[in-house]
Amino acid sequence: MRLVTTLVVREESLTLYGFHHREERELFEQVQTVSGVGPRLALALLSVHSPEEVRRALTESDLAALTRVPGIGRKSAERLVLELRDKVAAPDAAVPATGARPTHGDGGAGDQVLEALTGLGWTGKQAEAALATVTARPDAPQEVSDLLRTALRELGR
Known part of the structure; x- marks a missing residue:
């Protein structure tokens, strides 16, 4: 079994996050490009939804699915959809x-x-x-x- 990791470097800490699949790590990193979304919120998003569900919610502007994640309100969900809708694609498209x-x-x-x-x-x-x-x-x-x-x-x- 392989563990895919990413290192998040902050002024006060170095935090290593592990994922089962590269797809999860890539989505984790991509979601953090949105203003106001950090590692904690990105991890919460992947804890509630699979990468496929997140991609579907973003491409279909499913705000209800995104707001089910603790820490994501309506405005955050709208920002996620606005900034990532065109950037996320099914893994096969890559x-x-x-x-x-x-x-x-x-x-x-x-x-x-x-x-x-x-x-x-x-x-x-x-x-x-x-x-x-x-x-x-x-x-x-x-x-x-x-x-x-x-x-x-x-x-x-």
């Missing part, structure tokens, strides 16, 4: 057009590189795009260190 996904969820080199890149501060989308570009090359490196180095060069362009 698959590159080639149909090849750089990660396999098996802890392979691609997953390790993605975790390293997001740990260094790039967004999941940026990291996935760089990794997809690197792995699409015929001479793509196979070792994690070489793959990471090449992806970092790609992000530096």
Whole structure:
């Protein structure tokens, strides 16, 4: 079993949050981009609803579902819908057009590189795009260190 984590850095604390699936972590991070939503509220949202339910509620403007979460009132729900409606999509929509996904969820080199890149501060989308570009090359490196180095060069362009 794998545990997907994210580190939230504040002036007074370093807090590590763990999730069963990468999809939960990505939604946790995305929800926090909304003004007034921090880790506690994002975690409460995922405690009440599954990621699929949150995406559905946001895309369909289901304020009733969002206000069932402790700490989210009508105004917060409206702000969440307004800012995230167009940004959240079903996980399948995030698959590159080639149909090849750089990660396999098996802890392979691609997953390790993605975790390293997001740990260094790039967004999941940026990291996935760089990794997809690197792995699409015929001479793509196979070792994690070489793959990471090449992806970092790609992000530096």
